[in-house]
Amino acid sequence: MIFSLLTMTLTLAEPPKMVALPAGNYRPLYMNKNSPQTFVGAFSIDVMPVTNAQYLTFVINNPRWQSQQIPSIFAEAQYLQHWQQNLTPKQPSQGQLNSPVVNVSWFAAQAYCHSLNKSLPTVAQWERVASASPTQPNGSLEKSYNQRILQWYSRPSSKQLPEVGTNPANYWGAQDLHGLIWEWTEDFNSALVSGESRGDSDINQKLFCAAGAQGAADPSDYAAFMRFGFRSSLQAKYTLPNLGFRCAKSKE
Template sequence: MVAIPDGDYRPLYMSKDSPQTQVRAFTIDVRPVTNQQYLLFIDANPRWQPLTIAQIFAEPQYLQHWKHEGKNILPTDEQLNSPVINVSWFAAQAYCRSLDKRLPTVAEWERVASASETHADGSQEKGYHQRILEWYSQPSRKQLADVGGNAPNFWGVQDLHGLIWEWTEDFNSALVSGESRGDSNIDQRLFCAAGSQGAADPSDYAAFMRFGFRSSLQAKFTLPNLGFRCASSQEQTNDKI
């Protein structure tokens, strides 16, 4: 894990004049969780194995990319170091909690993911958004690459873009500001192309796609391009980094 210091973050749906939201210091995994790591988790926690997981916690496609071997369902050797996918929010959160961690919040994930290789905020760099959009436009690969294949960003975190989408702890709060009186004024059309006017950065189409994707999810969904990584509050993990 790497430590991310206190910082500010402005949610996409807020205007440029809106006050930024403070993100408290936290730590986050350098890379997404791999199939090998997830296999160790379900071996130690049988309730999350493909043949025993409760239907309320995952769709039938849970870990469908793994191979049936007798009575077992296991990743192939080629999949061991690639990111685990086809896992629900419930399963991802359970994995993180087994390590005394949690999923990162949307604000934490976006704060880290906004960094380029050289700057904490890469949004003003030429071609930054376009590189992300080019990845979004590509069809998902049947066999994903191993984690760690992309260069570390400013914080030393890898694969936030260019490999998979990732679960966040509060994925379904994309249209909620936390202020109940203000939530009714948030434009629900923001995630359509015609609804970007007044957003913090109308040109950041990649972020619009992420927020739109998150708002379409349900916690039991298992998708072939959706995985996760873990995070924790800094004070809880300083001795483990």
């Protein structure tokens, strides 16, 4: 049974397809509406989050990232805890194969992406592609866009995650950026204050409290503030049951 499941998985688990975004501008959350926008170069990003089947292919080909081998400095004990515990190596169940992989650390996610000559998307790349609605590149222009995201944030995560690809594609052709899982970014901790008052702006510090929306580019974008706060609370070895990832690749 173990052999047949692995064989089937390795046959089906091709890397995610990617979509390309042209170069464009992005205004970080902590900037105000008068701040110059940040340029984001052209890049490609996975259409959907990495699935359990795809990640299983990776750990089979890279045994040091299996749960029995990974050092504790690179992942918490909960690493891949949703996979079947009675198999060596751990494997997802048949019903989990096409669901997004979660309980993976930043180190593990980045290693997966590097194995495909990709990397985790930067915050700017992720926010640029995720700001699109199904019909336009700036979803905030739609009255209900941010509200739909907030409604998802308010719901508890289900123990069995749905399969990837269940949400409509956005303007760029990417899916499941909202409504399924949270996702790692390459520079997730770039939002952290350093503790050095001479190097930390007053605006950055305000973002950690309820007054954080004052002076921001879009005070109504509470969903972005929640992502900012969530990323700032993470450590690279954390493994959470609602945190997965997808990969990106900058255009050279």
